Amino acid sequence: MHTAEITLHVNGEYRSVFVRNADTLLYALREKLGLTGAKPGCLNGDCGSCTIDMDGMPMKSCLMLAVEAEGASITTVEGLKYTSLQSQFVDKFAFQCGYCTPGFIMNANALIHKYPYADDMIIKEWLESNICRCTGYKEIEDAVKAALAAAQAALGQQ
Structure with a gap:
C-alpha cells in the first residue's frame, strides 16, 4: 500500500501525516491525527456529523480526500474549545447523545x-x-441564536 506524506494546517498547527491517495480527510483527522470530534455518521455526506471548517466554510470531511485538503486552513471542533458557541449549546440543551453536536x-x-446578523x-x-435523530431542532436553533447575539454584541463593542 503506497502512502505519501502531506502537511495539513489544522487548528492553527501544521501537522504532517502519511496517507493513501484514497484516504478521506475524516479518516486522516480521526485515525492519523487523533482528532475524533468529527464523527463518521453516514459516510456519504447526508448527516453532517463529519463537518469541519475549511477556509471559513463548512465541509463534510467524509466526502473529501485528505490530499485535497493540503494547503487549506482546517478547523475541527477541537479548535473551538471554550468558545461562546460551545457554551451556548450546553446552556440551551442543544444536544442529546452528542454524536451530531x-x-x-x-x-x-x-x-x-459569514452571516453575523443571520435571521431565522x-x-x-x-x-x-x-x-439529529435524538432531539428537536429548536434547542439547536436557540443555541445558534444566542451565539449570534453574543457575536453581534462583540461586533458592537469594536
Whole structure:
C-alpha cells in the first residue's frame, strides 16, 4: 500500500501525516491525527456529523480526500474549545447523545462568521445540512441564536 506524506494546517498547527491517495480527510483527522470530534455518521455526506471548517466554510470531511485538503486552513471542533458557541449549546440543551453536536457546532461557527446578523430563515437553511435523530431542532436553533447575539454584541463593542 503506497502512502505519501502531506502537511495539513489544522487548528492553527501544521501537522504532517502519511496517507493513501484514497484516504478521506475524516479518516486522516480521526485515525492519523487523533482528532475524533468529527464523527463518521453516514459516510456519504447526508448527516453532517463529519463537518469541519475549511477556509471559513463548512465541509463534510467524509466526502473529501485528505490530499485535497493540503494547503487549506482546517478547523475541527477541537479548535473551538471554550468558545461562546460551545457554551451556548450546553446552556440551551442543544444536544442529546452528542454524536451530531460537533457537526452542528462547526456549521453554526461558519454561519456566525459569514452571516453575523443571520435571521431565522438563514439559520434554518444552514442547519439543514445536519441531521439529529435524538432531539428537536429548536434547542439547536436557540443555541445558534444566542451565539449570534453574543457575536453581534462583540461586533458592537469594536
